[in-house]
Amino acid sequence: MGLISGITTDVAREYSTTLITPNTASDNVKESLTAKALPASVVVISPEARARLLQARDEPISAEQQEKNLTALAELKSSGQGPSVNLGYALFNDLNTSTDASTLSPLLSMTADNTQSAMDDFAAALHQVLAEGQVGRGRYDNSDTAEAMALTLTQSKLHKLIEKYVSGDNQKQATGIADQMINVKVAIRNSAMLSGAQDTLTLAMRYGTRDMQDSARDDLKKFESGTARPQVELNGMMKAMNPDGDMNAVFSAFAAIIRATPNPGNAAQPSIDGALKQLDIYCQQWQAFTEKYAS
Known part of the structure; x- marks a missing residue:
């Protein structure tokens, strides 16, 4: 899967393993840290995944990655757009x-x-x-x-x-x-x-x-x-x-x-x-x- 917005493949995989199906009225799902009841159709993140997410979020983006992001953004903005006639010619x-x-x-x-x-x-x-x-x-x-x-x-x-x-x-x-x-x-x-x-x-x-x-x-x-x-x-x-x-x-x-x-x-x-x-x-x-x- 590669690196997406600073989140590693392992972290993304952890998220995919915590997705549950929509709850029924009889389900009794508790959030792992607060023990509060969760509404139906939610994504449950385990403590381990949350810790890894916080770690990934706190890691600074390298200058090289920033440059790549800016380049991609510029390409996105210009995609589908050609040169424009300048009436000041x-x-x-x-x-x-x-x-x-x-x-x-x-x-x-x-x-x-x-x-x-x-x-x-x-x-x-x-x-x-x-x-x-x-x-x-x-x-x-x-x-x-x-x-x-x-x-x-x-x-x-x-x-x-x-x-x-x-x-x-x-x-x-x-x-x-x-x-x-x-x-x-x-x-x-x-x-x-x-x-x-x-x-x-x-x-x-x-x-x-x-x-x-x-x-x-x-x-x-x-x-x-x-x-x-x-x-x-x-x-x-x-x-x-x-x-x-x-x-x-x-x-x-x-x-x-x-x-x-x-x-x-x-x-x-x-x-x-x-x-x-x-x-x-x-x-x-x-x-x-x-x-x-x-x-």
Whole structure:
């Protein structure tokens, strides 16, 4: 039987030998020390067993046993309980990431290592990736070209984090959540650009020359068909993305896409230069990301 709460096997055995069956009205059972009548259905402890019980109770519990007891208590308290999402995470409280955090929050409960520290690390990594995709975009360039790079790299980084932190059984679902978030951003981007092209055409029809009207009409058709420059750039960057391959080749492809921007009379050169500087920032961020979160 072993040691139970400080009571030895011998003492426990002594108790088992003193258990009696319920008394009937005619029974005349006396307690061994006081000679008082006992009620029905009681456990009678002999003087020898009582002495041994008192001796066992008075013996101090060793430090080793105390440590075991505390460990067992902690395990009991935590049994059936997994890590909990901390609403104090920067992921939820940073204005640049809080909206996306609501979308990605289910990923936190999918960690392969079902511990609080793993969840905390995952939340910090998600915050870094989302913040770089938002705040980093404006370091040198806020153009749609820089936004296309940010969307592409953010999606790839999220895939990397899912591979690192999410259990295999949940990775497909987690990737779907991340991709859906990016798809929504792309859809909002396209909708805003299409609306802008429609407004431009409206203004051109009211106040512009025939050439301005033709140009605005042509731009609108391109946005409607998905062949406008910003859309082509984003598609090209996403196709070029190969996070498990040579990222230098990926960034070179990004640079080539940027330099292909129509630039009549060098009018677009400041935007091109700004996008290339922003690309350098993204290159540095990617290098730091892979060093920190390499599996």
